[in-house]
Amino acid sequence: MSSFDLLLQQFVNGLSLGAMYALLALGFTIVYGIMELINFSHFNVFMIGSFVAMGVLSLFGLSGQTVLLHGFPLVGVLVVTLAVTMIACGMLGVGIERLALRPLRGVQGPMAMITTIGVSYVLSNVVMLTMGANTKNFPNPIPSVALHIGTAQITVFQFIIWALSAVLMGGLYFFVQRSKLGKAMRATAQDPDAALMMGVDVNRVIMTAFFLGSALAGAAGFIFGLYYNFTNFGIGFTAGLRAFTAAVLGGIGNIPGAMIGGLLIGLIEAMAGQYIGAKWADVIIFSLLVLVLVCRPAGLLGRLAPTKS
């Protein structure tokens, strides 16, 4: 492989990983934007997403061994699995908000954030105790057909990841920019009291934020399983922390920021893996985080102080 092909290959891989991190980062950023809450239970909504997807795939007779699908059955299985996973995770997110966070509404300080850490542990332990602690094979029914550029290759699966992420992120952006509820979300993020006095139902806005963020985490969990061909109860922590870093890097609360941050983290991970050694990926990612925060404390696209005057 020439050095250019190698670079191109890692760029392709990085964009794929980055798309997954971006989907996961969006959930952190949407909820933070509206409630100024860092939602650590998001880590394990993502993890549960991978288990839900695995369960749905097994209903289609896909488990463990490699069964490849083509054409319509492939598209059908992927779409159904994605839809079920996203809806299930969205509802899980709404449930977490309703049961664990709404009772704390209006309580000052870090209580709500600590609660999300508690919820996160409950989720991962429930999965460990019911599904077992061992790593599971995650089936990938997508044939490994690839487009070759020199010796670098872009697989169908990677195209699917990009297309899916583009559609989901585009959809989210369109929803937030254009729909009435999306505008209410932005208004609430910018000035919750004023939004309330326009007649916005703030609880409904928060519920929507949790649903959307968690549904995207479900999609990311599905992609994770397909990409790495495994899942276990512990995957939420590493991927979640990187995605959270992506959100902070881009400017937490800022939707395009989370997308860019996610892609950046994915690229860094791929490049670091190739040129420095995979073990150094986290060192580089988190060093970069520190560097960006020192130079631009609000993140790449963030604003320092909310303009509330």
Add this chain to the structure above:
Amino acid sequence: MAGGLPLMLEFRNVNTYYGDLHVLKNVNYNLGAGEIICLLGGNACGKSTTMKTIMGIVRPTSGEVIFEGERIDRLPTAERVKRGIAPVLEARRLFPRMTVFENLEMGAFTRKRGADFDQDLERVYSLFPRVKERRDQMAGTLSGGEQQMVAIGRALMARPKLICMDEPSMGLSPLFVEQTFDIIQQINRQGVTIFMVEQNAAMALSIAHRAYVLQTGQVVLEGPASEMRENEHVRDAYLGEMQVAAA
């Protein structure tokens, strides 16, 4: 008390607490339909709490708030907006990273989007041609005076019967203050009742029909604005102060 006009808004023996702090003490207001009423008082006398009580941001501990003959003090804010109460908030409080047009849309949030939305938009644009020019600009980039126009326009988009204004002149240049008060009178002539908290007592009393004076949470004085301007207590406490401040 409201000059024989049908009542728009009443406070009946309203008491409001923040924890142990008794903020509104047995307060009664009667706002007639079509009036401009101003609420005068020093700092921390309960003016802003009055506005919050009307909008449902704080709930009274006892007493009743009545809008068009019906109790509203247990209703959620959205329902009050739907019934025709719109705020112009202290310091404008526009959504800074939304466009002027989107801010106006937020004003109409509780209403279904129909033909009357465009009518109301035209009404706002004709009152404030500047707002029309700036409609695609982020609200946070406007000058204070322009923001005030959008804030009033945003309230009008709710097609309100009553607009509650918290310090509409705050932070505005004298020229804009005068324009703002002209606009308030125009809106009032179109049939909207105005309830206004205002530090600039001289200006407020010059356009108001009636006024209430609040002191440490109690109504100590009420009457026609013309009488208030002559009242010694009001002159000493509010008008004198303003003239000194203006000089």
